[in-house]
Amino acid sequence: SAPLLAVRDLERHYPVTEGLLQREVGRIRAVDGVSFTVERGETLGLVGESGSGKSTTARTILGLETPTAGKIFFEGNDIDDLSGAAERAFQRRVQLVVQDPDEAFNPRMTVGEAVAEPLALHGMDDADRRRAIVTDLLERVGLAAADSERYPHEFSDGEKQRLAIARALVVDPDLLVADEPTSALDARVEAEILGLLADIREAYDVSILFISHNIDIVRRFCDRVAVMYLGELVETGPTDAVLSAPAHPYTRLLLDSVPSLDPTDRGLPEPLTDTVPDPADPPTGCRFHPRCRSVIQPDGVDLPTDTWRAVAAFRFTLDAEALPDGLDDTAAVRE
Ligand code: ATP
Ligand code: MG
Known part of the structure; x- marks a missing residue:
């Protein structure tokens, strides 16, 4: 039903x-x-x-x-x-x-x-x-x-x-x-x-x-x-x-970003300090990529992370199919 x-x-x-x-x-x-x-x-x-x-x-x-x-x-x-x-x-x-x-x-x-x-x-x-x-x-x-x-x-x-x-x-x-x-x-x-x-x-x-x-x-x-x-x-x-x-x-x-409830886990939470982008002008590709820690550079590319992010953002507008790991812009749905 x-x-x-x-x-x-x-x-x-x-x-x-x-x-x-x-x-x-x-x-x-x-x-x-x-x-x-x-x-x-x-x-x-x-x-x-x-x-x-x-x-x-x-x-x-x-x-x-x-x-x-x-x-x-x-x-x-x-x-x-x-x-x-x-x-x-x-x-x-x-x-x-x-x-x-x-x-x-x-x-x-x-x-x-x-x-x-x-x-x-x-x-x-x-x-x-x-x-x-x-x-x-x-x-x-x-x-x-x-x-x-x-x-x-x-x-x-x-x-x-x-x-x-x-x-x-x-x-x-x-x-x-x-x-x-x-x-x-x-x-x-x-x-x-x-x-x-x-x-x-x-x-x-x-x-x-x-x-x-x-x-x-x-x-x-x-x-x-x-x-x-x-x-x-x-x-x-x-x-x-x-x-x-x-x-x-x-x-x-x-x-x-939340404190762990596990007493053996001594790691401190990482505060969400960086700002969320403007919803009137969201990033292309995966909207999270400017803040993503998992942005991965393809083989043979060696750029500073910020530069690569800029390149990646531009790339997505051209080629939405071939996204590197961590930049998948389709929501992961596990129902
Ligand atoms: P919070 O955790 O602060 O409650 P939220 O996830 O509930 O946030 P929303 O209140 O749905 O977020 O707002 C989403 C976006 O839409 C925000 O950028 C907000 O500024 C904008 N927004 C919400 N209502 C209006 C409105 N009436 N006119 C213009 N923009 C709006
Ligand atoms: Mg709300």
């Missing part, structure tokens, strides 16, 4: 305009040809540095952005073709949890009202029933029924994220898109929220698209991982396979 979610050749470009006439002078290729699936019951990690296009991908899936090109399928149906009840069902069945829970809450609404709001929006008119569902859910996410009378500012950041998760869950979704849901939290609270999400995916059988810049959290939390760089996926596959033997040098760089 069709996967729960299938993203096919998705592009979201933002025009760069100039002058009073808003003449288009370029395009930021925020998402530039991305394909992946999320199966029922699965957690897929989408990982990459800041600016790689993770949130834009998420927002496009939720219908908050219009794709420049490409398609999104939910249970095999093109979401563009949905209307009426089918469209509302899609809007109910895919829910977003963002990094900053304050975005999800109106400071003047009690959290009980806020968590119940999606129920009313999706047609549940019975206020008593809404209240009963919300109190239940508050306890499920580790808060108290009485908390529903309180206001958002009375809660800690971790508690607010629990409330945001409750608000996303209240309409019984099949897919949670969690965009860095723990990035703003300290390590202890982060672990608590990850524990809660793990409980919830078990109890409610919900799939999760888990967006993170932290490959170590993805390792602990996700069944499969998709690694994103400058608008493209460089590698997709089962988490263990990808992280124990990364096929793409960018994945290796991400792995080397």
Whole structure:
């Protein structure tokens, strides 16, 4: 049967305009040809540095952005073709949890009202029933029924994220898109929220698209991982396979940039210091090649690395077939 979610050749470009006439002078290729699936019951990690296009991908899936090109399928149906009840069902069945829970809450609404709001929006008119569902859910996410009378500012950041998760869950979704849901939290609270999400995916059988810049959290939390760089996926596959033997040098760089949890490994993480290229003018060939430590010179060539990179970048525009090792510009996909 069709996967729960299938993203096919998705592009979201933002025009760069100039002058009073808003003449288009370029395009930021925020998402530039991305394909992946999320199966029922699965957690897929989408990982990459800041600016790689993770949130834009998420927002496009939720219908908050219009794709420049490409398609999104939910249970095999093109979401563009949905209307009426089918469209509302899609809007109910895919829910977003963002990094900053304050975005999800109106400071003047009690959290009980806020968590119940999606129920009313999706047609549940019975206020008593809404209240009963919300109190239940508050306890499920580790808060108290009485908390529903309180206001958002009375809660800690971790508690607010629990409330945001409750608000996303209240309409019984099949897919949670969690965009860095723990990035703003300290390590202890982060672990608590990850524990809660793990409980919830078990109890409610919900799939999760888990967006993170932290490959170590993805390792602990996700069944499969998709690694994103400058608008493209460089590698997709089962988490263990990808992280124990990364096929793409960018994945290796991400792995080397987090502290090892292995106590016998004394190597210090290598910080990601070099800058990410401009997404309005991405490098030709493999977009990672200007930062790649595995750029390999062909036999008989002996140039300083930077010079070779420049040559290689030029070469790719002429001959995309014959790329040396480490410069493969086709994403390595191991499904
Ligand atoms: P982060 O880890 O910082 O959240 P991200 O991977 O979520 O990063 P996006 O927010 O998707 O990245 O941004 C991808 C690129 O698109 C960035 O270069 C960003 O500046 C650009 N971008 C995002 N939204 C817009 C917009 N509305 N208009 C113009 N450019 C945008
Ligand atoms: Mg983001």
